[in-house]
Amino acid sequence: MTSERDAVRIRLTGRGGQGIMLAGAILAEAAMRDERYVTETQEYGPEARLGATKADLVVANRPIAFPDVVRPDLLLCLSRPGYLKYGRGVAPGGLMVVDDRIAVEEDTTAEGAAVVRLPLRRTARELGDEIATNIVGLGALAALSDVVSEQALAAAVAARTKPEFADLNARAVAAGLALGREARRGGRSAAAS
């Protein structure tokens, strides 16, 4: 059992109420549907709302020993408090996807880590509800990294969210995937500028 060599370590962070816990469960469900090994752990503060929260995932082709993420290869960040508490220390060569309204200090990511700033919250608002920001973010992360397949992500979103939001969430996945694909075509460095 070793998780180190082929594993992808992912961290999702935001503030309480943004659906980071749900996003972690959805991404883990998608990885499982892709027939990969996955662990998902979560951490939140004592605050019921607005405090920084995180979900850590390890996705691998072999059983995973330690589920906590020390240096994420992929980081999705939806809020400034989440960035400040959990958003540092992306691994070298890693990727950080961050909402474009969040200020990110340049010296907080490792050498060679890419920062992709995308209008995640604005896109969700334009779809009808900012509550879907987490789903838009997952779509963008999937398109930029291939950590889960698009089909598995869409199926996981449908399986893990309430039926009354199925239409909004399906559009949010599609919009997030489109954002990610566009950023990928444009090159990460262009998106980071």
Next chain:
Amino acid sequence: MALRLVMGNEAVAQGALAAGCDFFAGYPITPATEILEEMARLLPPRGGVFLQMEDELGAMAAVIGAAWGGARAMTATSGPGFTLMQEHIGYAAITQTPCVVVDAQRSGPSTGQPTLPSQGDVMQARFGTHGDRPALALTASSVRGAYDRTRLAFTLAERHRLPAVLLLDAVVSHMREPVDLPPPPPPARRTFAALPSGAPRFGPRAPFVPFGVGEPTVVTGLAHGPTGATGGGSGAFTADTLRAVGEALAADPDVAAAVEAYRTEDADLLLVAFGITARAAREAVDRLRREGTRAGLLDLGVLWPFPAAAVAQAAERARAVVVAELNLGQLTLAVEAAVAGRAPVYPLLRADGGLLEPEAISRFAQGAATGEARAAKEAMAGA
């Protein structure tokens, strides 16, 4: 295989149903609340009973009452609630009441850091109630383990007539992993045979027969004789009963089987851990092996009765033993006693709500293996 993504606390509820649990009483507390929520959702449609009590004292009392009413009963809590339950856990012990208590450990003492993990209830699970009693405390380091150990807790609680404890931690409780769990069996009605008139109700081999079956039974927290009556040598009978139950528990092969050995066959550096810390230690073992150190891990799925034979046997070959735990050295005491000088024991401890990470463990263990106690201490200071 039909894999499902399941949280540790959900697996506890599934394991309880698989064991035939039909009664849950509790009071919500992070990080155990999902167990209560799952039981509230699952039990009533199966004809079971869910009670949210006024506090943890009431919860444990309800569990004992339900057991004497013929139910397979459990509760779930965290450190602060576990403390409040200790009075009644002692009552369950002296009345030989089978029941299950899950403690999802969080950083303490007191309210502490409610959302952060800890392994600080090791000694509370052993000695938290006053007086001497047989203690059973199982642990789990995976979602599948949480399911299996919950089932085992019910099995052992009934076999030995005692309160069984399952110690989880905030990370394992909230961790999701894909698992293939069988669907819960349909609810089954339990039947009990009445005891012959005058047959012992209490004692190491007396079967548990709840109220309403056969002749009335006296149940009391006072020391009592085989019929439940107090006075006349009941102190010696109770002490002998509890000691005999403890000895039978310690000799139970299902208890010993809860210890999971990982790469220990040729290991001369032995790591001992449980729960989330065992997951980190497992990765540390792989790192050490890649660096050429023959490391191995005992993931202790049972803490009490302490699996001293397994630890002593693995320590025979060891140049050093490292105990990693999220407290200030509770399990270390038992490991030192079991190792009994066969090898030096180095504790790697952390109690601030954070985790011991694989790299910190492997670095510390490497120092311990090379006999550089000072280096090991320095590594610990930097962990």
